[in-house]
Amino acid sequence: MALMFQRIARNFARNGYFPTDEASLERVLQALSPASAGRMRVLDPCAGEGAAIAELAHHLGRERVQACGVEYHAERAASMDGLVDRGLQGDLMDTVISPRSMGCLWLNPPYGDLLADHAGYESYQGKGRRRLEKLFYQRTVGTLQYGGVMVLIVPDYALDKELTGWLVNHFTELRVFRAAVDDFQQVVILGRRVRRREAQRSQEAKAMRAQLLRVGSKEVIPEVIPAVWPFEPYAVPAAQGELRHFYRVSLDAEQLADEVGKLQGLWPEAGSVFGKTGQAPRPPVRRLSSWHLALSLAAGAISGVVTAPNGRCLVVKGNTHKDKVAKTEFTEREDGSITETRVLTDRFVPVIRAWEMTPDSPHCGQLLTITSTPAANDGEPEEDDQTADAEAGDAPEPLNRVAERAARPDPRRFDVGRVVMTRAVNELVERGEVSPMALLRRHVTGDWGDVPEEDRQSNEQALIHGDRLLSSYRIRESLTVWIITEADRSATTLLLPEDY
Structure with missing residues (x-):
């Protein structure tokens, strides 16, 4: 169920959220059929009061379906709990759900721009406009097993280049329709998830992406979802294995109190946690320096x-x-x-x-x-x-x-600009035979090294008149490194005498 912002209050309905309209819900259900055998598992990550996920489970065969829902609002989540098998009250970004565990994903996410203070702002991985629809798509598409069916209900203007690219890469048999009740400019998109390497690269896939983009830019208005489904229904596959992870990461005050009550304390055995508190801490291997x-x-x-x-x-x-x-x-x-x-x-x-x-x-x-x-x-x-x-x-x-x-004043007497070194010096640095930072530190403080006295005087005059500076440092008997800073102080080069 989609949550709307106050700045688009014209879209508000039913106490701050609106469910999928009944006409669209009934028509979408006609497009879905149950697996021939096995138990199915379906997920609505924005379940609201649970009407859509309950109708979906009933349509597929309630006794063969494990219905799962997540809802942020506490009162609506309480209503949802009576209609689903597994329910979570909290932010979807604060949940852990087993990947590829759902046969059908019913995704009617919040609509609007993603604000910087949202819990999922930093985890958004796209490069385009940050939208809540795209964040919720990213967060839930991985829960859908390969061959599973997605029902995506979003406003048409959310279909930008980024979202349409994801849809074409992740799904095949894509179809897009206008919602039966067109109060919120919604479109209904159905598709079957495939591995990315199996996604179609044909002209048909390119045409589908182009069609989605035209719908997003309002160049094309898609047909209203038909009252009688004229195509082959999307079969919801049976679940693959058990649902190992379906929980909320953090606890609110009520949930914590409930857990403490169940365990009769934070830990069943306090000794398992506090049993070692009387022992002396292990000393370090050596004295800290x-x-x-x-x-x-x-x-x-x-x-x-x-x-x-x-x-x-x-x-x-x-x-x-x-x-x-x-x-x-x-x-x-x-x-x-x-x-x-x-x-x-x-x-x-x-x-x-x-x-x-x-x-x-x-x-x-x-x-x-x-x-x-x-x-x-x-x-x-x-x-x-x-x-x-x-x-x-x-x-x-x-x-x-x-x-x-x-706290001492900066000892540097001039700027070195861009520091570069010749290939020969670079090889010496990589072998650890020359420390360029140590030599540069001496150079910028006026320690000219092993240059003759006349070169020392020339360097001192160069600091006044802006001429070139030269330092020479003997590393060992057969190795000497020169440092030359250009007259305009734009660059400093480390080189060997034979490189000059």
Whole structure:
């Protein structure tokens, strides 16, 4: 049963929802026939008071049908419970239903745009316009077994490119009709579910999708569902196995009270839960170090007040997020040309925020950020948000030292722009023979390495006049790495002397 929003109050009927009209219901039932043998199982995930699912079960043979329903509204769900074999009161997004367990899916979902505060907003997997009809379709189509029959009742304007593409990929023998009572611009779509690889790729399937799109754009008005079904009925197949999962994930207060009453407490045997509380906790393999403290803090596992030996007091809270790291690879072709490949990889970035609370400190009240990502600014002025850079792989320092280092001025003397490296240096980095971050840190702070004295003076003048900068670092006796920053500071290159 479809729920409507207040902004389209003209569609309201019967206390905030409206069921499938009786004429359409009767005509759709003519299009369905029971399986020749076996017990069938049917589902209405928006069951309302249960009228449609009850009529469907009666039409197929009540003694051979297991009727299942889900309804959000508590009063309507209470009415539904007396008409179905398995009923759930709650949000469909909060339920678990066994996949491919239903022989027939009666889907008359809520209509309207999907709002950001809806429970299923984040789980919506489409790329088009977010609609409640499409969300409920995504959530329930997997419960229908292959060969099962779907009855979908939606407004015609919900048939966009995305929804029609799903229908053609998931169903065959599709037919679309206008509802017998045309108060809400509804269409009734019937189809039989198939595996996606078995979906028709013929001109017939393309024509069906084009027809659905024309109905959605109101270029074509489909025929009213016939009073006497003129086609071969859709046979509802027998259920395959038992319904292993059909429950709500969370409990409301009444349901929790009912469960507590059934179990005479939260647990039948309290000793199974609390029997080990008197035992001493198992000690760690080794004594926790400052490294463990920093790691736990960065992971967000602990937070609180940290006091340094010099009396500095910080209120800290850690967190970790995922970031993209750009890496440029250079490949030399046979003709001598160089191709550049940009690779993005995921890395986890710890971020520790510290609130300065040292009494009588001139920085009292300031927020410090300690992170492995440079220039993390949170929108505050640079002088109020300092960042400590830490090379990946280095052993973390004690928290008080890291916090003090974060408060110091930025030691960088110039911008490096885009950082690239030659193919030879890249191979050394991958083998772990060169640490580019350590060399870059020395370069940007004015540690020019092993260059001659005249080159040192040239670099100092280049910082004033904007010329090119060159650093040279001897890694070992037979290996030296150069770093060159262009005069406009747009790029910095790591290379070997023989690459120059």
